Amino acid sequence: MSEISSRQKQLEAFDRLLTIMDELREQCPWDRKQTIDSLRHLTIEETFELSDAILDNDLEEIKKELGDILLHIVFYAKIGSEKKAFDISTVINSLCEKLIRRHPHIYGDTEVQDEEAVKQNWEKIKLKEKGNKSVLGGVPRSLPALIKSMRIQEKARGVGFDWEEKGQVWDKVEEEMQEFKAEFNAAENKTIDKDKATGEFGDLLFSLINYARFIDINPEEALEKTNKKFIHRFQYLEKSASDSGKKLQDMSLSEMDKFWNEAKNQ
Structure with a gap:
């Protein structure tokens, strides 16, 4: 044809x-x-x-x-x-x-070296078109929080606000992990300041999303694949328990672990 x-x-x-x-x-x-x-x-x-x-x-x-x-x-x-x-x-x-x-390197006389330059030009032109006072003004308010975090970081990167090396980003992840642990240490039997711990957990998630972006992993896609994996294994556990004439609520964790480990090989 x-x-x-x-x-x-x-x-x-x-x-x-x-x-x-x-x-x-x-x-x-x-x-x-x-x-x-x-x-x-x-x-x-x-x-x-x-x-x-x-x-x-x-x-x-x-x-x-x-x-x-x-x-x-x-x-x-x-x-x-x-x-x-x-x-x-x-x-x-x-x-x-x-x-x-938004493609002046194709339909105009702008020269670009790589994909990153194309993305930066796109964000700059978009910002000018929309008349936003903030680079982040174009991020939809109703986006799910995880996706929103990724878009916020991408837009900040589009104007040059970003880490230089992935090692720096991982250092930030470890720093946030320690700060979260200080607010919510499971080994310590003390009252947790939930609001403060929630804030630290949000910082930790944001830093992990940042690191995922740096190593070219889509965090939304990664989490959804893990969700699907868990669903598959849990449903195998439910079926195996039923086939054995048992109910999950009547089984011990060790009994359930046996079926769970079997599910990993399915």
Whole structure:
């Protein structure tokens, strides 16, 4: 298939989707009822479903979930056109213009040496466009805290505020660990200042996220993989206990550990 015929098929498919969206908005009681606000939580759910498919490296599911998210984009644009605020063409053209502006090394005469320079230019141009008084002003308030920490650190790095070497970052992790231990030492039988310990624990997490970023680990992805691993092993434990005619609440820790260790090899 030639590049031209491939692009034509893509355009035809997109046109078909827009036509179906028009028909659904006119004829389907559920689709007619939807608003930008009512779609919001559904869009968030679809985004997490795409995230699951990506973590599973399931290309077929990724394809399906991308379709669901594309439907939402077209749906929002349809509502926007009804309100005479925007339509899908203005959404796409606005995106194209932004991409051109933020890639001056492709569409202008700016020279860059590497990926890091591209990211720094992007953040500087974005800051200027949005008119934010703070580099961190573009971080969404509703982001989950772990992801927000990573974005805060990335944006600070974009203007040169960052550690120079990963060894320095690890030193900070160890420093925060000691400070947290001083506030919450399990070996000491004393009353814990919960607010202060919470603050120190937050500092420790922030430093660990910083170190993960420095060694090119996505902390959100890493934690989610550990979550999935724990779920798999715990469900194996539950099934093994049930197959043995036992209930978890009636088993000792040593009995559960036996099944848990078996799960590690599954």
